[in-house]
Amino acid sequence: MSEKKLSVIWNVTGKCPWTCKFCCMDSGPNNCLPEMTLEEKFLIADQLGAYGCRVDLSGGEVMLNRKEHFPLIERLSANLGRDNLGISCSGAFIDEKLASHLAPLVSDVEMTMDAHPGRNFPWRPAGYHQTAAKAARALLAAGVETGLQTVTTTEHKTKGLLEELYAWICATGIDNWSILKFFPSGRGVSYPELELSDEDCREIVARIRALDAGNPSARKPKIDIHYLMPGSEKADACRCVKRSIGILPDGRVTSCFWGLDREGRFLDDKFYLGNLLEKNIGEILSGPKAHYWLGYCGGCAIGDDAAA
Ligand code: SF4
Ligand code: SF4
Numbered sequence: 001m002s003e004k005k006l007s008v009i010w011n012v013t014g015k016c017p018w019t020c021k022f023c024c025m026d027s028g029p030n031n032c033l034p035e036m037t038l039e040e041k042f043l044i045a046d047q048l049g050a051y052g053c054r055v056d057l058s059g060g061e062v063m064l065n066r067k068e069h070f071p072l073i074e075r076l077s078a079n080l081g082r083d084n085l086g087i088s089c090s091g092a093f094i095d096e097k098l099a100s101h102l103a104p105l106v107s108d109v110e111m112t113m114d115a116h117p118g119r120n121f122p123w124r125p126a127g128y129h130q131t132a133a134k135a136a137r138a139l140l141a142a143g144v145e146t147g148l149q150t151v152t153t154t155e156h157k158t159k160g161l162l163e164e165l166y167a168w169i170c171a172t173g174i175d176n177w178s179i180l181k182f183f184p185s186g187r188g189v190s191y192p193e194l195e196l197s198d199e200d201c202r203e204i205v206a207r208i209r210a211l212d213a214g215n216p217s218a219r220k221p222k223i224d225i226h227y228l229m230p231g232s233e234k235a236d237a238c239r240c241v242k243r244s245i246g247i248l249p250d251g252r253v254t255s256c257f258w259g260l261d262r263e264g265r266f267l268d269d270k271f272y273l274g275n276l277l278e279k280n281i282g283e284i285l286s287g288p289k290a291h292y293w294l295g296y297c298g299g300c301a302i303g304d305d306a307a308a
Contacts, residue, residue: 005084006053006285007244009257012041012069013060014249014264017092018125022153022188026262027060033264035249036277038068042075044251044276049079051281056110058088060249066093070101077105086110088149090128091135099135099142108145110178111135114155116164123155123194133172140173147176152204152229153194162204166211169221177221179208181229186262198230205231228300238301241273241285241293251277253284255293258302267302 014025014033036044048055055076062069077085082105091111094102102109113136115121117129132148139146148169156162169177181201184192196204205225212223227234240255247253252275254260259271266272270292274284284290 004243006051008048008053008055008247009058009088009244010044010048010055010247011058011060011249011257012062012072013065015064016059016061016090017064018061018090018128020125020128020187021123022151022182022184022186022191022194024183024186024188024257025060026186026264031060033249036251038072040251040277041068041072044247044281045072045075045079047276047281048076051285053080053281054084054086055080056086056088061092062087062089063093063098066098073102073105083107091132094135094138096138096141099138099144102139103142103144106144108147108176109135109139110147110149110176112151113148113165113169114150114153115161116168119161119164121155123153133168136172136174140175145175147178148174149178149180151180151182152196152201153182154196154200155194156196156204157200162207163211166208170215170217173219174221176224178224178226179205179229180226183228183258185258189262201229202231205229236299238293238296238299240271240296240301241290245273245285247276251275253281255290256302270301 011025013035014027014031015029016027017029019028057073085106087106087109089109089111111132113129113132114124115129117133121129136146181196182188182194184195208223225232227236245253245255246257248264253273254271255273256271259267261267273289274287
């Protein structure tokens, strides 16, 4: 059996047309995180291609600067192969034409939808879920594997909220539904009341499993409960470097995006692996800082002084 490729989440930009209240990256139209030039991004795309990995392009909003990021998608797809490139975005700017251009280049596109697009959901900007809904339909029509992720919060304890969202997902023909837990990071630090207790998480996971079990359709969404969500059946072992790394808009490589504060500073130097503008990915991943994580056997290292 072939070994699973390293998963690289590349946040190409901090800029985003939206201003979600609890954005974990503190993204928005005025985000001023330094960003690599297009030439530098191409250089990184070539390094990643030579190394061999799976890349998910994310942000901010990748599609905000389509003039640069579409050629970047083409370059990454040529380097890595279509099956090893995914996009995580909000759905903004994706219409039928853009969806058909993306179809031969990416394996899948994932957007966020926390509630039925017809429901008033105060934690996302007006029009956010409707935009994702429109993009999802365009992507499905173009034959792109389409996923939605839901960031669960205490709001999701509301009776019927998840159930009506699941009904919409099934009726629309969405391929994958990922369930994540809200962590108060980025702008989310201002809303600690949104974080679910472990017991609430388990109840929500049970509700989602019941929806899936009660749906006899052969064409139903594949459900993926994130490994850090209590109730998930997945192993909760830390994935830093062993399974995944992150790249920041300025080329810094992190073992985990949760290891940064709102201003993009590392909570601890152990989360900083190096900068791709100074060293190539192979050097960074064979360096002593990466080795620390390869030998790390503990649980989640965020806020864990013992792991330092
Ligand atoms: S959560 Fe996503 S869509 Fe919302 S501001 Fe942040 S990056 Fe943009
Ligand atoms: S440090 Fe925590 S959040 Fe980060 S990869 Fe490890 S387990 Fe996951």
